[in-house]
Amino acid sequence: MGIYKYDYCIGTGNAGLKKAVAAYLSEAGFYNCGEGKNIPEFLRVLRLNQPWLAIIDTALPPGNIRQLASIIEEDGLSAALFIDTGITNMNSYMLLKWPVEAQVLSAVAETLCLEFARKKALKNQIRGLEKKLINRKEIEKAKGMLMQNMNIDEDRAYRYLQTKSMEKRITMIEMAREVIANPGYFYA
Amino acid sequence: MGKTKEDILHNVKESGVRFIHMQFTDLAGQLKNVAITRDQLDKALDGEIMFDGSSIEGFVRIEESDMYLRPDFDTFAIFPWHPREGGMARLMCDVYNPDGSPFEGCPRSQLKRMIELAKKDNYTMNCGPEAEFFMFHIDENGAPTLETHDQGGYFDLAPTDLGESARRDMVLSLEEMGLEIEASHHEVAPGQHEIDFKYSDALHTADSLSTFRFVIRTIAQRHGLYATFMPKPIAMINGSGMHTHLSLFTNGKNIFHDPNAPEEMSQEMLYFIGGLLQHAKSYTAVTNPLVNSYKRLVPGYEAPVYIAWSYRNRSPLVRVPARRGIGTRVELRSPDPSCNPYLAFAVMLRAGLDGIHNKITPPDPVNLNIYDMTDEEKADYGIDRLPENLYDAVVDLDNSPLIREALGEHIYNRFREGRIKEWLEYRIQVHDWEVKQYLTRF
Numbered sequence: 001m002g003i004y005k006y007d008y009c010i011g012t013g014n015a016g017l018k019k020a021v022a023a024y025l026s027e028a029g030f031y032n033c034g035e036g037k038n039i040p041e042f043l044r045v046l047r048l049n050q051p052w053l054a055i056i057d058t059a060l061p062p063g064n065i066r067q068l069a070s071i072i073e074e075d076g077l078s079a080a081l082f083i084d085t086g087i088t089n090m091n092s093y094m095l096l097k098w099p100v101e102a103q104v105l106s107a108v109a110e111t112l113c114l115e116f117a118r119k120k121a122l123k124n125q126i127r128g129l130e131k132k133l134i135n136r137k138e139i140e141k142a143k144g145m146l147m148q149n150m151n152i153d154e155d156r157a158y159r160y161l162q163t164k165s166m167e168k169r170i171t172m173i174e175m176a177r178e179v180i181a182n183p184g185y186f187y188a
Numbered sequence: 189m190g191k192t193k194e195d196i197l198h199n200v201k202e203s204g205v206r207f208i209h210m211q212f213t214d215l216a217g218q219l220k221n222v223a224i225t226r227d228q229l230d231k232a233l234d235g236e237i238m239f240d241g242s243s244i245e246g247f248v249r250i251e252e253s254d255m256y257l258r259p260d261f262d263t264f265a266i267f268p269w270h271p272r273e274g275g276m277a278r279l280m281c282d283v284y285n286p287d288g289s290p291f292e293g294c295p296r297s298q299l300k301r302m303i304e305l306a307k308k309d310n311y312t313m314n315c316g317p318e319a320e321f322f323m324f325h326i327d328e329n330g331a332p333t334l335e336t337h338d339q340g341g342y343f344d345l346a347p348t349d350l351g352e353s354a355r356r357d358m359v360l361s362l363e364e365m366g367l368e369i370e371a372s373h374h375e376v377a378p379g380q381h382e383i384d385f386k387y388s389d390a391l392h393t394a395d396s397l398s399t400f401r402f403v404i405r406t407i408a409q410r411h412g413l414y415a416t417f418m419p420k421p422i423a424m425i426n427g428s429g430m431h432t433h434l435s436l437f438t439n440g441k442n443i444f445h446d447p448n449a450p451e452e453m454s455q456e457m458l459y460f461i462g463g464l465l466q467h468a469k470s471y472t473a474v475t476n477p478l479v480n481s482y483k484r485l486v487p488g489y490e491a492p493v494y495i496a497w498s499y500r501n502r503s504p505l506v507r508v509p510a511r512r513g514i515g516t517r518v519e520l521r522s523p524d525p526s527c528n529p530y531l532a533f534a535v536m537l538r539a540g541l542d543g544i545h546n547k548i549t550p551p552d553p554v555n556l557n558i559y560d561m562t563d564e565e566k567a568d569y570g571i572d573r574l575p576e577n578l579y580d581a582v583v584d585l586d587n588s589p590l591i592r593e594a595l596g597e598h599i600y601n602r603f604r605e606g607r608i609k610e611w612l613e614y615r616i617q618v619h620d621w622e623v624k625q626y627l628t629r630f
Contacts, residue, residue, distance in 0.1 A: 044350055045412075061329070
């Protein structure tokens with residue numbers, strides 16, 4: 001047995017399916033860290049264990065698999081692979097018709113996990129950029145207020161913020177927020 | 189604050205919102221909404237969205253059913269959980285009659301009337317509610333159970349606590365919607381949680397509370413859980429209350445604080461407490477509107493039963509927290525989260541104002557545990573008790589012209605009708621307890 005690379009939770013009430021998936025994926029370095037026999041239970045298991053991958057039987061009761069799919073995607077819970085044991089249309093979500101070859105299952109599972117990691121990294125990057133953008137806006141606003149009210153140029157307003165933030169041992173953005181909140185105090 | 193129609197139209201376009209929920213509450217405080225598409229927003233912002241008022245419990249009869257929704261622009265907020273299929277946003281609305289007058293059965297408009305009344309004396313009431321709720325499991329059929337998420341050893345080895353994680357998402361979602369959350373923590377009973385709001389003016393807080401209950405339920409469901417604001421879901425375990433912190437401000441200054449008075453409590457604050465105590469029996473039907481509410485107001489579970497006030501002791505109806513200065517406030521401990529927040533704040537404000545107008549001096553504070561007192565001792569202190577059931581509470585409401593006026597005649601009549609109907613339905617049921625007690629004995 002090699003080292004496990006990924007963990008997964010499975011949502012199914014079908015013992016045969018669970019066993020087969022475990023056998024196929026174990027070979028490919030996947031470890032089963034939880035299971036749910038219905039959607040609410042499966043959601044609880046996913047939130048608790050935070051696995052790389054969710055493998056979901058589309059026959060999971062009480063139904064509304066697509067809503068489950070959108071919750072997993074919107075909340076970024078894990079990668080999701082749907083296994084179709086009946087007839088279901090999952091639109092743009094990854095769906096494999098059961099039975100499926102072991103190699104196909106493990107290849108798709110691994111690709112989804114890598115894709116999930118990339119998406120997560122991108123999301124974090126976007127969040128970081130958004131934060132920077134908001135910070136930049138606030139710093140610009142504080143700078144503008146200082147320029148207008150102290151009658152100084154942009155460079156000096158920036159230096160002023162920088163010096164004050166160093167004096168107070170706070171970040172530039174915290175300093176900018178102080179200026180915006182209490183302008184009168186700084187113009188004096 | 190001070191959003192314009194253009195701000196909202198711009199915001200909706202920028203953020204990809206496709207549906208807007210025009211929200212209002214019925215008399216029971218249930219959030220209702222008319223969902224419109226982005227194309228209808230312009231018309232909706234002009235207050236031209238019409239709905240059938242006769243389909244809302246306690247509103248109007250069929251022959252006078254056309255109602256209009258006028259949104260409060262400042263309440264525009266985008267729901268954080270619908271990013272892909274086109275976002276959803278909400279606007280809280282006042283309900284208007286076709287002739288353009290505010291509908292007398294609209295709880296939000298009624299609270300506004302009480303706020304206007306307070307404004308005549310230059311008072312603004314701030315409210316800070318602490319809403320408690322339970323989270324239970326959902327079963328395989330999607331139905332709620334009474335099984336809590338943190339009971340037993342099932343989750344012992346899990347890296348995260350399910351309730352904590354759901355609550356964190358709830359707080360984040362509420363904050364994304366612009367609600368200010370002061371604190372959130374696990375409560376006394378298994379599966380019970382509390383989320384505290386930063387205090388704000390009564391109308392803003394009531395809007396927040398209406399949205400809050402909806403957000404909590406939605407997020408819980410996304411975690412495979414069911415959130416309930418039922419006041420006492422399980423007997424012999426603490427129920428869910430909504431302790432409400434109240435203070436009066438004039439020109440941005442908390443008038444409850446007087447640094448030179450005993451305990452730094454102003455005369456107005458004492459009179460306000462006097463009003464809250466004097467009218468307590470009469471407004472309880474509003475702050476505790478369910479049959480089940482009265483299963484919470486029993487001794488032994490930190491819920492108030494007796495009409496008294498105190499500094500530290502948590503058994504009386506009104507407590508004065510130690511904080512002074514701008515945070516000087518009274519804590520009314522009886523309300524529960526099943527109430528209609530607009531009506532609840534309206535009656536609290538009216539009762540407190542009456543205390544000030546009529547200089548109602550409260551009795552001395554009771555800093556002893558009232559539950560340990562004998563009946564004689566309680567009589568010596570002049571301590572009365574809250575109504576013991578919904579019926580008694582409605583009778584007490586009937587006997588109070590002041591609280592009826594705070595509700596307005598229309599709301600009072602419909603509210604009363606609804607509460608009595610619920611009581612009568614409950615009264616003819618045979619409960620499990622009765623069957624267990626009597627079936628084999630008699």
